[in-house]
Amino acid sequence: MAYNVEGLAKSSKPVKRPRQKASKPPYLSTSWGAAAFAAAVEHLGMVSITDASGRILHVNDEFVRQSKYDRDELIGQTHAILKSPQHTSEFWADAFMVLAERDVWRSPVMNRAKDGSFYWVDTIISTMRGPKGALKGYLSIQIDITTAVGRHVELQERTELLQAVVETFPGGLTAFDKNNRIILCNKKQRRLLEYPDELFEGNTTLEQLYRFNAERGEYGPGNVDDLVRERLGRASKRVAHSFERQRPNGTYLEIRGTPLAHGGFVTAHIDISDRKRDQEMIGRLANHDALTGLPNRTLFLKRARSALEHLGHGEMLALHCVGLDRFKIINDTLGHPTGDAILKAAAQRLANLPGTHAVSRLGGDEFGIIQVAPNSIEDVAAMGKAIIGALAEPFEIGSETVAAGGSVGIAIAPGDASNAEQLMVNADTALYRTKSIGRGSFGFFEQTMHERLQARHTIAMGLREAIANSKFELHYQPIVNVNSRRIVGCEALIRWYHPKRGLVPASEFIPIAEEAGYIEQIGEWVLKSACAEASRWPDNIWVAVNVSAVQFLGPNLVQQIVDASRSMSLSRLVLEITESVLIKDRDLATTTLNQLKKLGARIAIDDFGTGFSSLSYLQSFPFDKIKIDRSFVSDISNQKRSATLRRSIIQLGYNLGMTSVAEGVETEAQYAKLRSEGCVEAQGFLFSRPIPAAAVRALIAKSQ
Template sequence: MSLRTLKVIFGAVTVCFLLASAYIAVLVTERQKVLGDITHYNPAWHASQAVSEFMRLERRLDAFNVQGRGVNKDEVELRFEILLSRAKLLIEGRFQSIIQDDVDQLATLRRLVDVLVLMQPLIAELEHPGSVQQALQLLEPLEPRLLQLASYAQIRGGERIAQDQQELNRLYWIFSGLSLGLILLGLILIGLFSRHNQLLERAHSDLHALTGHLAHAASHDALTGLANRALFHERLAAYLTRRQQKGIRFAALCLDLDRFKSVNDTLGHEIGDALLKVVANRLRNCLRDGDMVARLGGDEFGILQKVTGEREPCTILARRIVERLSAPYSVDGREIVIGASVGIAPVEPDIVSPDQMLKRADLALYEAKSQGRGMFCYFEPSMEARLDARRSLETDLRKALANDEFELFFQPQVDLRLYEINGFEALLRWRHPKWAKVSPAEYIPVAEDIGLISPLGEWVIRTACTEAVKWPRDIKVAVNLSPVQFRNGTLVQSVRHALESTGLAPRRLELEITETSLLDENEATMAALHELRRLGVQIAIDDFGTGYSSLSYLRSFPFDRIKVDRSFVRDLSSRRDAMTIVRSIASLGAGLGMSTVAEGIETKEQLTQVQTAGYTEAQGYYFGRPKPAHELVYSLDALLSAPSA
């Protein structure tokens, strides 16, 4: 029973109690009235008293006529007044209600009054002769009728008394029933009060528990059960206060998961959430008593670690975290491999706020991620300067596309069998208004991080197709793709739109992807690659030999070209194993029916070596540096004879 229902019942019972009490009060008043009627008014007695006085008056009148009887006029007048008074009581009081149904009795009562009125002057002149006889003559006919009236009143009075007694009995039982009902209502009220108190105590207990639950929910992550950012921030502020008061030492560690987004995108958020729970348990097991771990948001976690020495405890903890979080996971029957990067910010005397310390830990984390997966890094003051530079780069990069600051340069690709130019690779250049040229190695990763790589990539594909459609002999154009471009699902649509809007034949467009793209986005990338292949676009795998699973990817997708990484070409003259690798890749491409391209050709010797190894195409500064579209030449002889070659 809810507290609201109990209140409704309690109100209804209270109303019934008040109504019953009011009705009992009415019954008590009525009962007292009936008792008063029985006690103070007896019609038979009044009638008999009137008859008695009537007969006394007759006797006094008879005695007044006989001298020597001792009855004087005053005594007669007294009896007359008494009878007159009795008659008035009968005629004016409640007596008429007894005889109102009997016409004869009413007539007798009226006759008595009339006779008494006629007798009044006679009584006043009793000394006159004949007055007494006249008075007696008036009274004589009334005697039997008055006796009958008294008898009638006796009978009706008894009946009235019996009725009043029955009414008293009825009122008694009603009164008793209502009293019992009031007692029951009182007991019900007591029970309701008791139940009401129980519900209030339960509500108070539930409210207390709910308050505790809400307080816990407000300070903890709902998915993992770890502390959330608010509690982490609060605890960090408390640590800073205690450091100022007691000189305790501690460190803040920020970490996030490597390749977690790939898990969410390919396996779904349910698997991702389940993985985060396992990660949270592993992090708990990495900590000592007194340390704290919190989920700061997404796949980012924070740790507060009390330390006694300098860096050693933090180093041990960071290594343990990287090691344990990099171990394989089994989630919903799937084996998942991710990693973690950690940034460490030990407390320093100049730190005055939690935000300042978290910023330093974030900077160290960013530095660790820039060095590769599975790394940890301590905060250094120089990181803030690099962060400011990056933020400035981000701001300028967002404006660059709208301000038309990008330009495509093209580097020739040569068919070694025909010894002629068969294509150009499109290379993005940024004409920064302040810094002149900015290296793609600097701004491409930033564009990927801030979500600008997709619109920038669309611009590159569209511009490259626009230029290539002007070239002779069906010379192809090659465009590099970022792994990020495969994630938003619009790559195929962008390529199709560029081909349709420019009229470039699909076979003249080559898209280059790295092994990193395949490693990060296996299923999604393969699906996009097959759609691109159906469009007629050629696909090349770039920087081959530097990844982890090159051979497996060559089996899973029939690439058109293999571009060997320039590092192998550069080492041809200094390392014997470089030539072995270069020849192996050429043989592999030939066996799979794929063209092989040697990048980074800068000398005649390198060109001869890759030709001897069996490569079908080459690219490098030996044939020419990247140039804007309006400076391109399409003949290899003209290119090699030009001063810039």
């Protein structure tokens, strides 16, 4: 609408005012009657009147207050004095275009006050025209809406933030009002559940979603109406809930529902397929062997417990503990890849045996098999034989044909044990016993096995304490020259007095020390102690020390010998080794022996004739002495065969430049025979039992 200025002038009373100077801006003139109009709109808000060119003619007090300009500073200026960066020139060009077409324009406008602050106004601008329609000026009425705009902007920012949160949420989100109408459904929810866009045209409800899902089989088989009704009933309870389900396409979803205070609720759908796969993988790794894919010890025991719980009255359950016989040698000689291939092949053979249950890899080269409800002990034995037969056939690994073989220890419930853990221990004990007697066979658990195992454990624990507290001591058995009968050396023999068992023979605790990993510590102590004692003897008396295969093939032997013999010449040290050292690693043994010979130490092959006694050993290795086992010396007057072998060993040593030493000489007759046969040195009870260090020093002094 446009205001008729002449009409306003006629309806108002003229007011006399002093004449304005021409140089001043044209103020609102009573001559055209606008003063009365201005007074009428004074209280509508911020009021201003401009001429046709936009110069301000009049502003009311509210306008002055909000703009923070003085009236004199405003009159004669355009509204550009209040211009803010919020609006472009195009914005104002559009405003005047609308005014030209419609005479009225309205819009929110942000103004800048004199102090630089900004304020928002709801602005109405109307044209003011003369009686002939000529444009005389503009009337502007503005209402302060700064607070409202601030709230609107804040609300808008919050809305945008909420929308960003909704869209960046790692899953799908759907919100419903109290009437179960959808008020929000983010894009991820639609993608996750494969919802078509047309499903959300109009006021989509929860029931429509349920029905859509039921009809496409999302909830599995069943009547669609029943499936929808059931879910609507649960939703109506408005209680927080969380559950998982798998979609028909295989996707796993975690679904959480949260009721809202006003009666609506929000549901979140999160894709947990990766988490499920990870959980399954972790579960498999926790319960299965990574190499063979078989159940591991943990799962094996779970299944054994379950089988025992379901064992009927009068029924048996057999637990077979299976060990590969030559696995360590195969691993050491052919390498771990070949060993792994054999383990996998053995696992496959055992898994294919009929009548087995829960075939598992227990660790290392051991497997476990449960035989449920065998009819008799004969059936259990037949299974043991079948296992041995399955492992007896050589394995074809690449270009290698490898024979491993296997042994089996068997424990039977309920007789041997009533719980899985003890049954497992007993089967393992039976396996250990079977392997110690002879490989490639099976054996049943007996209670005496457990007692022997406990005794071994007691010794192992005692050895640890003995090492820590230096509870060992050395006795020395003199070795004499057969012709002169004078002492030429002494063999150091370890003694251990157990606090409960008393004296424990070395033949009993040394194998246990080797198994428990204590032998290197014990061997190093023996070397140091024997060399320290020998340094107190005359220089022509040497000391012999037994070195186990484990210690000899270890990485530290040479340095240990060097360190131990600093107080004496290495030529006075004789290291006694058995043929087992040479059998285990011929190349390493040769290297170590050559190193020791260069240092000046002497080497004796102990118990010659009791093992394989390959003559190639005597040819290949630089031995200084051959020790004839006591079995060829005892009963010397009765055994022609022993005498023949003994004479052959003595002659062999003489021909190869090796000193022959006879062990176990107990009678004068034995001594005389050895002397007549040319044996060089001898030791045994005839000359002296093993005696403590102080006693042997006295004996050496007397012999000298």
